[in-house]
Amino acid sequence: MASPRDISRSSLSEPASHSLSASPAATFTSPPASHGSFLAGSLAQRTATAAAKQLKPFNTGDIKILLLENVNQTGRDILTSQGYQVEFLKTSLPEDELIEKIKDVHVIGIRSKTKLTAKVLQEAKNLLVIGCFCIGTNQVDLEYAAQHGIAVFNSPFANSRSVAELVIAEIISLARQLGDRSLEMHRGTWNKVSAKCWEVRGKTLGIVGYGHIGSQLSVLAEAMGMSVVYYDVLTLMAIGSARQVPTLEKLLEEADFVTLHVPETPETKNLISTEQFAQMKNGSYLINASRGTVVDIPALIKAMRAGKIAGAALDVYPNEPAANGDYFLNNLNTWAEDLRGLSNIILTPHIGGSTEEAQRAIGVEVAEALVRYINQGITLASVNLPEVTMRSLTLDESNHARVIYIHRNVPGVLRKVNEILAEHNVDKQISDSKGDIAYLMADVSDVKTEDIKEIRDSLDSLSSRIMTRVLY
Ligand SMILES: NC(=O)C1=CN([C@@H]2O[C@H](COP(=O)(O)OP(=O)(O)OC[C@H]3O[C@@H](n4cnc5c(N)ncnc54)[C@H](O)[C@@H]3O)[C@@H](O)[C@H]2O)C=CC1
Numbered sequence: 347m348a349s350p351r352d353i354s355r356s357s358l359s360e361p362a363s364h365s366l367s368a369s370p371a372a373t374f375t376s377p378p379a380s381h382g383s384f385l386a387g388s389l390a391q392r393t394a395t396a397a398a399k400q401l402k403p404f405n406t407g408d409i410k411i412l413l414l415e416n417v418n419q420t421g422r423d424i425l426t427s428q429g430y431q432v433e434f435l436k437t438s439l440p441e442d443e444l445i446e447k448i449k450d451v452h453v454i455g456i457r458s459k460t461k462l463t464a465k466v467l468q469e470a471k472n473l474l475v476i477g478c479f480c481i482g483t484n485q486v487d488l489e490y491a492a493q494h495g496i497a498v499f500n501s502p503f504a505n506s507r508s509v510a511e512l513v514i515a516e517i518i519s520l521a522r523q524l525g526d527r528s529l530e531m532h533r534g535t536w537n538k539v540s541a542k543c544w545e546v547r548g549k550t551l552g553i554v555g556y557g558h559i560g561s562q563l564s565v566l567a568e569a570m571g572m573s574v575v576y577y578d579v580l581t582l583m584a585i586g587s588a589r590q591v592p593t594l595e596k597l598l599e600e601a602d603f604v605t606l607h608v609p610e611t612p613e614t615k616n617l618i619s620t621e622q623f624a625q626m627k628n629g630s631y632l633i634n635a636s637r638g639t640v641v642d643i644p645a646l647i648k649a650m651r652a653g654k655i656a657g658a659a660l661d662v663y664p665n666e667p668a669a670n671g672d673y674f675l676n677n678l679n680t681w682a683e684d685l686r687g688l689s690n691i692i693l694t695p696h697i698g699g700s701t702e703e704a705q706r707a708i709g710v711e712v713a714e715a716l717v718r719y720i721n722q723g724i725t726l727a728s729v730n731l732p733e734v735t736m737r738s739l740t741l742d743e744s745n746h747a748r749v750i751y752i753h754r755n756v757p758g759v760l761r762k763v764n765e766i767l768a769e770h771n772v773d774k775q776i777s778d779s780k781g782d783i784a785y786l787m788a789d790v791s792d793v794k795t796e797d798i799k800e801i802r803d804s805l806d807s808l809s810s811r812i813m814t815r816v817l818y
């Protein structure tokens with residue numbers, strides 16, 4: 347018997363009774379070409395001579411999208427302009443409410459707080475795709491998603507500059523104890539001190555994780571006269587006069603300021619703990635705008651109370667409140683009040699990437715990726731599925747269908763798929779794999795409604811099948 351997932355996903359890709367030639371939206375310009383993305387250029391060129399056909403296996407109005415965590419207006423506009431049903435919430439949701447809501451949707455858009463665990467995703471019977479409107483994807487069980495044919499997209503660097511600029515602000519603020527001076531003035535106290543306040547010129551910045559953010563930061567820090575050392579698990583080209591050091595320990599011994607820009611992984615959990623604080627210079631500073639799990643916060647509290655660490659800036663925490671206005675107290679993280687009681691510590695509510703520029707750009711980038719995937723099955727820039735793309739079908743190509751078959755990467759599948767497709771005229775076909783998941787896309791011409799159903803049913807019957815979509 348078909349599972350709810352099959353029924354629902356089928357209903358999005360089951361042939362409708364109308365003709366397979368140009369869809370009712372025939373004058374519609376291909377979605378990817380309409381929002382100015384990097385892909386748009388090449389697609390637009392193709393469509394200069396032949397108008398792109400909107401692949402329409404479903405009524406776009408049937409596509410249900412849930413956007414959580416205040417996704418930017420730019421992203422919301424792109425999705426609503428497609429005619430999808432878009433529900434928008436400013437906050438993330440507690441797990442039980444998330445499970446209720448996710449049962450119904452084909453697409454979910456989140457930022458860093460919403461945890462899409464296997465437990466949550468197994469309830470998402472209709473889910474085709476997840477959009478992370480941020481860099482990090484640690485909040486999603488990517489493996490579970492891939493195994494169930496659910497594509498995941500993110501925005502890999504649109505907010506990197508914003509994070510780097512925040513860190514620059516924090517380096518100077520910590521060196522000059524700006525947070526404390528400002529708080530004192532707000533409370534009515536004049537406290538003019540220079541003891542243990544420093545220029546940053548000539549000091550050493552140690553960057554842990556020299557990726558998009560770390561390397562951007564490196565350039566800005568050198569412009570302020572700092573020396574930069576970095577540690578990364580990969581050997582990476584140094585930018586400017588920065589220098590890669592071979593171990594984390596070496597970096598901690600040299601740096602006056604240590605800043606963390608690694609992803610959340612099992613290896614980065616408590617990367618900075620008691621042993622690492624002991625290796626840091628006396629009176630040095632720690633900045634964490636990566637993920638809350640990377641620093642052992644009780645160990646930080648001890649190191650700051652002991653005067654070993656002269657200041658810290660934290661933007662991220664192991665447990666973060668769901669919504670603005672929520673409290674940051676011990677019931678969320680047992681050490682919250684101890685942390686708030688320290689001097690020269692800047693605590694920000696995960697705002698590293700929160701600038702107008704970054705959020706607008708992320709909104710466009712991720713929403714465009716979602717539209718491309720929903721309407722055309724293109725997986726370019728997916729973080730968990732093989733990247734596969736083909737040009738848009740055009741209005742000149744009536745009675746064509748695009749077949750998408752997501753399957754287990756096991757021997758013999760292509761032969762079986764081609765036996766099914768061999769009955770038809772395959773114009774183009776592309777297939778790629780990532781680990782044990784493979785993604786096949788084929789454009790088939792001269793198909794009738796009955797053919798589509800037959801192709802779909804035959805592919806669905808293969809044991810390797812994870813998901814079949816037929817777009818036409
Ligand atoms: N506070 C905020 O609002 C934001 C936080 N982030 C966080 O910052 C992290 C870094 O972002 P990007 O620079 O864009 O990532 P990236 O992927 O470009 O760079 C990460 C670097 O860390 C390195 N790395 C991984 N594991 C490591 C380890 N155990 N030790 C040393 N190096 C290691 C990688 O090789 C890579 O070079 C993201 O994963 C995200 O969690 C990102 C954007 C905004």
Ligand SMILES: O=C(O)CCC(=O)C(=O)O
Pocket residue numbers: 457458459479480481482483505696699700
């Ligand atoms: O802006 C957000 O919600 C998340 C920023 C972030 O941490 C990321 O992009 O990974």
